[in-house]
Amino acid sequence: MSETAQTRTPLLQALDEIVGTLRSFIRSPRAMWGVNVPYFLEGIAYFGVLTLLMKYLSENVALGDITAGVVVSFFTGGITFAMFFLGEMGDRFGLRRVLLASILLMGVGRIFITFAGYLPGGSLFSPAFLMTATSLLIVVIGFGMFQPVLFSAVKQFSTRETSAMAFAVVYGLNNLGAFVAGLLSPKVRGIASSAFPPNGINGVFALYTVLTLASVAITGAILTRATVRAALAARPETAAREEAARGENRPRVFSCRWFAEHPLRDPRFAYFIFILIPVQTLFAHNWLTLPLYINRAFVPWVADRFELFSNLGPLLVFLLAPLVAALTAKRDPLDMMVWGTLVMAAPTFLLVLGPSPAALITFIVLMTVGESMWQPRFYHYLTELAPPGKTGAYVGIGQLPWFLTKFLTGMYAGWFLQRFCPAEGVRHSEQMWLIYALIAMVSPVALLLTRSWLRGGTARS
Structure with missing residues (x-):
């Protein structure tokens, strides 16, 4: 082989990996799109509501920044907490049935927040907040079943060759939905401001409610019973193991056997998922801090489009996650998560330079590259660890630290906004982001220091 051919080999190998992985994924069963489509639509609705929720609660319901932050943390944390108990619903009662029921439940829940804007607010006991809280509670239950059953379906419908790409695509499509929400929201707010005073936010919620209810019909049409049977028939050994496990006698929650078989009894697994909490705070700041920070600290042409700028990252994740997955499908998942968390956390120091569109966009781009490196592999890693019949349960358990992240x-977050980036008065957002950057860096540093020990527990995966 010539020297020129040898120097081109890494590039050609990368291209071969991308083409080969994409070809395998395209040949995946139709049932995969019965998973991809609802996750994309839910990305629009969920992140669309979440981007506006702090502003809606703080200003429309008149709770103020601190109380609004606490309410949002109970909502997002409650979703993850619900997964801990409801994650196994798909394992128990079947993928299609639970997936459709969970989407329907979220659609019904969003009806309440749409009409809450017509009621008086001002306190936690006001009619507007009580109806909003009812809405959020119903969505918590629905989403607590939705995401675990969806990832369980991805595992069962994909093969070993296509699983990395399958998880990257479904994760990327969900993020594309978040970006689409950022495009739609400013325009819909302007159009709906007269029908949904004072700022049209409830009009945006109405759009997401209709979209969620439509998702039930669309998903049901794509993911028919015959489609599910055909997808499982393509992997008869996996389907047989899952069916056999579903028929086993399961321990009751909080029973002695339940504790004895709990994955958190594995110290490496427990350490691994909990040490990710510091870097995951950056995800929470995407809706707790970033929208109001952009809306308050930046020049008008940026501030007036805070939804769009807050959701630039998800568009990049949609573009990057499948590409990174194809290039790194054969790389060790632990290495990808170590370096991915570092690439995600370090750019936060750019915001310490002060409000600057250039610094903001650079932060979003670099943070997204890091997210694309490790986050899809994290879900993939969880499902690979799970024994047959317990995928949904493992995904739910793996979300427990995420619950703590969002809750804490x-x-x-509301206190920091009020202290360093208030709606009125002098702002010192640089100090806020310095603290947040130092917190995020704990994860990659800790993973680097304990990588050898963690690798000792991954042989089974």
Whole structure:
């Protein structure tokens, strides 16, 4: 082989990996799109509501920044907490049935927040907040079943060759939905401001409600019973193991056997998922801090489009996650998560330079590259660890630290905004982001220091 051919080999190998992985994924069963489409549509609705929720609660319902932050943390944390108990619903009652029921439940829940804007607010006991809280509670239950059953379906419908790409695509499509929400929201707010005073936010919620209810019909049409049977028939050994496990006698929650078989009894697994909490705070700041930070600290042409700028990252994730997955499908998942968390956390120091569109966009781009490196592999890693019949349960358990992240971050995010980036008065957002950057860096540093020990527990995966 010539020297020129040898120097081109890494590039050609990368291209071969991309083409080969994409070809395998395209040949995946139709049932995969019965998973991809609802996750994309839910990305629009869920992140669309979440981007506006702090502003809606703080200003429309008149709760103020601190109380609004606490409420949002209970909502997002509650979703993850619900997964801990409801994650196994798909394992128990079947993928299609639970997936459709969970989407329907979220659609019904969003009806309440749409009409809450017509009621008086001002306190936690006001009619507007009580109806909003009812809406959020119903969505918590629905989403607590939705995401675990969806990832369980991805595992069962994909093969070993296509699983990395399958998880990257479904994760990317969900993020594309978040970006689409950022495009739609400013325009819909302007159109709906007269029908949904004072700022049209409830009009945006109405759009997401209709979209969620439509998702039930669309998903049901794509993911028919015959489609599910055909997808499982393509992997008869996996389907047989899952069916056999579903028929086993399961321990009751909080029973002695339940504790004895709990994955958190594995110290490496427990350490691994909990040490990701510091870097995951950056995800929580995407809706707790970033929208109001952009809306308050930046020049008008940026501030007036805070939804769009807050959701630039998801568009990049949609573009990057499948590409990164194809290039790194054969790389060790632990290495990808170590370096991915570092690439995600470090750019936060750019925001310490002060409000600057260039610094903001650079931060979003670099943070997204890091997210694309490790986050899809994290879900993939969880499902690979799970024994047959327990995929949904493992995904739910793996979300427990995420619950703590969202809950704890919400406890202080509103105070930091009021202290360092208030709606009125002098702002010192640089100090706020310095603290947040130092917190995020704990994860990659800790993973680097304990990588050898963690690798000792991954042989089974």
